[in-house]
Amino acid sequence: NAGVTQTPKFQVLKTGQSMTLQCAQDMNHEYMSWYRQDPGMGLRLIHYSVGAGITDQGEVPNGYNVSRSTTEDFPLRLLLAAPSQTSVYFCASSTSSRGEKLFFGSGTQLSVL
Amino acid sequence: GEDVEQSLFLSVREGDSSVINCTYTDSSSTYLYWYKQEPGAGLQLLTYIFSNMDMKQDQRLTVLLNKKDKHLSLRIADTQTGDSAIYFCAEIPLNRDDKIIFGKGTRLHILP
Numbered sequence: 001n002a003g004v005t006q007t008p009k010f011q012v013l014k015t016g017q018s019m020t021l022q023c024a025q026d027m028n029h030e031y032m033s034w035y036r037q038d039p040g041m042g043l044r045l046i047h048y049s050v051g052a053g054i055t056d057q058g059e060v061p062n063g064y065n066v067s068r069s070t071t072e073d074f075p076l077r078l079l080l081a082a083p084s085q086t087s088v089y090f091c092a093s094s095t096s097s098r099g100e101k102l103f104f105g106s107g108t109q110l111s112v113l
Numbered sequence: 114g115e116d117v118e119q120s121l122f123l124s125v126r127e128g129d130s131s132v133i134n135c136t137y138t139d140s141s142s143t144y145l146y147w148y149k150q151e152p153g154a155g156l157q158l159l160t161y162i163f164s165n166m167d168m169k170q171d172q173r174l175t176v177l178l179n180k181k182d183k184h185l186s187l188r189i190a191d192t193q194t195g196d197s198a199i200y201f202c203a204e205i206p207l208n209r210d211d212k213i214i215f216g217k218g219t220r221l222h223i224l225p
Binding site for chain 2: 004040041042043045048058090092098099100101102103104105106107
């Protein structure tokens, strides 16, 4: 049972490039979410989804897009990367739409130069 | 206040007890959580307490809840080097669209 799998683990982008961070879970969780973790800022919610075909914005959605075509996958897209998006990104899932008892992936460390 | 508050750093000698404190925002929160983040890893749910409880003990971990003061604490007995991590307090308040809110985390440093 793999849990929540994130790829890649590390990524370096140039300003203006685009990329997709992948997240997959094999626990049949309806709720999935993306966070970014920055020093001194804790965890901030970017986007979340309560089921396939349903997504919503979190606290810091600007510059990021998401989609949820299947229960298992919840990719995060950066369309025009900016240095302010340098961060560690975590995907998390839960059986609860309120985000109770979250399972986290191991993170993607992204640097935008 | 609007934020879940935690001190940022705590240093404890190996073998001593560690106490990590948290002040949360909403007395209506039904569950309160402690997550642990080891270096280079994601957060892992460590323990949680239901709001109608004052205390929960699980091996070396003791969670204390003071609802009147909206204060949550995590005590780790006989602290070991493997306890070195960042510990996040979290709540799901009913007045914030039911979204989980994390504190900024307390980094626990173990002294030899």
